[in-house]
Amino acid sequence: MSSEKKPYQKVAYYPGCALEGTGHAYNRSTKEVGKALGLELDEVNNWNCCGAMEVKNIDPKIQTYLSSRVMSIAANEMGHDVVMAPCNGCYHNLKKAEYDLKNDADSRQVVDRISSKAGHKTYEAGQVETIHALDWIKDGIGEEALRARIKNSLKGLKVANYYGCMYTRPRHIFPEKDQGEGSESTSQPHFMDDLLAAAGAENVDFPLKTACCGGAHTLSDSDTSTLLVLNILRAAEAAGADVIATECPTCHSGLEMHQVRAESKFGYTSNVKITYFTQLLGMALGLSAKKVGMHENISDSMALLKQKGIA
């Protein structure tokens, strides 16, 4: 089993490309929440893209290399033993690379070969622990301490927590999950539910927590993605949610994009709002809507937040 828990007070931060583009509000709200909670982020120097869901289809071992370079810099150049990635895609890929480097000699050989030609130290499995922004807050602060810092409760806000696919699947790359009390579940993830509940929100019973939004084909097979997103929006509404909380820039922009597309292509309008969980947490910690980038979302939750007395 996993050894001692590492402290998360100061961790290497891997934002990834999406957080510099469409996921800008997630980047900014994550940093603000960290500041408010006294958790320090040290951005990985000169990082590269992890390859998202695309490069593996050209060659999976290249994808392993891309993640390994990020972890190598964090460990060997910056001396970190924890890397925090808020994007499900980045988080998933770093976890997958860790698994492959630990278990597959071919992957190690390819990564070693490319790393030495690229002129940096090869990443060795076990040098860092990769965590998601959810682990960072849940294990770095904990619900009790979080509850004590809530200034602006999310009371009365009904939330459907949406985790998407890459946070829990496939199971084997997340050896720390499904380990009983205190650990995350791959079939019924609850870390985001726990944090938002601590901030006063009312979580609804949402059956599609880990459903797929079709993110991989958001542009190449848009009708499929729109249908899948529609299922998610409808299920959230049926569960009585005011807002869907997200923890991944790709899931978030997928829901936003296809909510608009469902309207303009299929004439289906849905009223449920979409926000990053860090935006909601930030506001509960007393930060302004502007500070957490609410205005950068396509889905406009301001009226709702005002009505609930949160903004």
Add this chain to the structure above:
Amino acid sequence: MPIHEEHLIRPENLKTHEDLVIDGIDVSGHWSTFIESRVVTDYNEALEEEIAALPGGEFIHRCWQCGSCTNSCTVNAINPDFNPRYWIYLIRVGMESELLRDKDIIWQCVSCNKCTYACPRDVVPEGVMKATAHWLELKGHTPKSPSMLFDEEFSEQVIETGKIEEGRIIRGFFKRTGQPLMQDWLVEMAKRLVAKLPVTLLVKMGLASVLRPRTSGWSGARDAIQEYVDEKQAEQRKALRLDELVEIAKQEVKPGQQAAAE
């Protein structure tokens, strides 16, 4: 859990007759549906090996046909013809022509990995779907799918600079697929965004698509990755005997030979 798979008898092989008498016995009524027998002779016995030679297909031999992949599949739920278990079966027994009937939808796998999660044999059906879609393209059975064009656009940018910029990916993808960039829903989204965003952020986002984000000192990694990708692609061509096929095709179109054969 309900089984969602449709039955495997093709509708065109079902023969029904209003009045049917066989050997003096009247078998009209509900006995009057008969299944035409099928004889398959064109097996490709190398099919499983070929798929296994492509990334993702490595573990196809482990499949014991339990059907968990199809039952958990995201795409199957919206299109019952999308059937990973069945395709894995066809590949393993070499029924290439049967597989080709579904060639235009296999690429639609959304990589949600529900199948990988459910599979009791670690087949990684998601990988098999990607390998199969890739195989169809390499063998020339299908043109490159929009998904493959997207993956290529994305990967080329990552390999080139170490990073991606979303605007550039979208433009590059629409160009590759010959679609106009001004999709009405994209325009609608942009409008909603621009209405709320501060000018400074818009300028920053605009600049990112002019000044490409890059990882510095990337050229060593770029060359090493490209070299590896080229090697792998050559290995795959060999495993699928693509160069042999090209030679055969060239021979076949030589006009002199055609005349001699007659």
